[in-house]
Amino acid sequence: MKFVVDKDILQDNISKVIPAAASTKVTSILECILIEAEDSIVFTTNDMKMQMQTEFEAEILERGAALVKAKLFSDIVKKLPDGDVEVIREDNEVRIRSQKIEFRLPTLDPLDFPKMDKKPAESFCEFVASEFVDSIDRVIFATSKDETRPTFTGVLFERQEDDFVNLVGMDGHRLAICKIKPVEVEGSFSKIVPADNLDDITKIIDIEDAEKVRVSFYENQATFEIGSTTVIVTLIAGKFFDYKSAIxxxxxxxxxxxxxxxxxxxxxxxxxxxxxxxxxxxxxxxxxxxxxxxxxxxxxxxxxxxxxxxxxxxxxxxxxxxxxxxxxxxxxxxxxxxxxxxxxxxxxxxxxxxxxxxxxxxxxxxxx
The missing domain is CATH 3.70.10.10 (Proliferating Cell Nuclear Antigen)
Known part of the structure; x- marks a missing residue:
């Protein structure tokens, strides 16, 4: 594997997927970022609760793949000077070059990394990106950090029969409800998305400068498609509080x-x-x-x-x-x-x- 890309482009794309790299040492593989060079460059991270993948263009000189520690890779790229960065895999080592600087990192076997598990959509909704971010901001602050009440730690996405999607956040002391009209919607749903994951997703929207956000649901999974980035999160199980009766x-x-x-x-x-x-x-x-x-x-x-x-x-x-x-x-x-x-x-x-x-x-x- 060998490719050359501008440092800012490389850093931006690492930042899109770094939230899903496990910060605790559950297993060393989940701390890593999968780097794949084929027709384009694909970065993938997965902490088993959230999966993130983004794709971007670069000068690809040799196809291949590598698996390195995500935070270490990110920290290195941040400290490189502006200009082109060369990323090369040779045997069990990844070399990162910029001007007269070179870092060498060990690589694990890319085949051991868990693949993206994207399910077919049972229902979906698509939003104008700026309206989606504004609506999430209006409800996410009302969610709870108390993990003993898991349904309060997420934002409810609910659509029944009308043209609107209700976004709801609550912590037992306060309740925020925002009705947003999607560009397109199909099916009824009532799903609870972890607030921490949504916070990461809204940051990606800013980096991507995306025009639209598509959210698809399948059983216990939600998939967010934002420009060239895909995020898959595990939904919170349980029934959300009957918030309408509280109004x-x-x-x-x-x-x-x-x-x-x-x-x-x-x-x-x-x-x-x-x-x-x-x-x-x-x-x-x-x-x-x-x-x-x-x-x-x-x-x-x-x-x-x-x-x-x-x-x-x-x-x-x-x-x-x-x-x-x-x-x-x-x-x-x-x-x-x-x-x-x-x-x-x-x-x-x-x-x-x-x-x-x-x-x-x-x-x-x-x-x-």
Whole structure:
């Protein structure tokens, strides 16, 4: 095997597949990147939970294959100077050359590497890439890191009978729902994709500068096709929470406010909001007629502010976790509505001109 390619092209394509190279030594092969030179260059990684493969053009002088440690290969290429890089396999060694620099790495047998296991699609959906990334960003932050509740660690992809796909993320304290209209869709599905994998996939979309993303489902597998890159992930087993039943159908108070104003207010409130026992940063919203007051308190001090906004409905006093509001404000801009039902019911955050995105957040016990 022998090929020559520009360093930036080589580095970009390594970065597309490096997330699926195992970082723990489950087995040395899964730490590796499979390099194949035939009509084009193909890179493949596989940690048995996620498989990644990308294809690109290069000057191929000799066909062949090699299997080297992915992180080591990536670290070497990052440190090479700009310009052409020559990659050569000779016997059980891979040589990486650039100008007067040469690295030599041992290669394992490429035939021992697990092949890509792409299944035929039972259902699929295709999205405009930029809309897909924006929609994932709006829900992924609401997923959980708690692996004892695995269905909460993924994003639900759901399509029933209409033309939209629902993307849903939740952690038991908050819920984010984004409806996105695909360019093309076939079949009904309800599949949970690991949030960590989706985070890697959105980064690939940026590198690929792709126009579309195609997602195919087959039993416990999802395949993402992004330009010249294919990602196969193992879906999370289990039934997702009945999120639709959690959405309040009525409210008692509506607060209309600028995201910039609310974000600045909450950032100030968070300075003296941390409870040392629970480690929760609590904030209290209170309305009195047309007045909206935000305050927080802790052993460190007390904060209070009358906030400029529009208030309708009953007077209310309710506590929230500051973090859960600051997170959603990072993915929204302009004016938002906050719909409050009671001190114990979930509240809704929604833009007045966007019915396709809903964010629910549970209240917390107010500090005394």
């Amino acid at each position: 309040p159908t009525e409210y008692s108070t509506r607060i209309s406010i600028s995201t910039d104003v609310l974000e600045s207010t909450l950032e100030r409130a968070s300075i003296v909001s941390k409870d040392e026992k629970t480690n929760i940063q609590a904030v209290i919203f209170e309305t009195n007629g047309m007045i909206f007051k935000v305050y927080s308190m802790s052993a460190d001090g007390r904060y209070e502010e009358d906030v400029l906004c529009s208030v309708e409905g009953k007077d209310i006093k309710i506590g929230f976790n500051v973090k859960y509001f600051l997170d959603v404000l990072k993915v929204l801009d302009g004016e938002i509505n906050l719909f409050i039902t009671s001190q114990t019911s979930p509240s809704i955050v929604q833009k007045p001109d966007d019915e396709n995105y809903i964010y629910l957040v549970l209240p917390i016990k107010m500090p005394e």
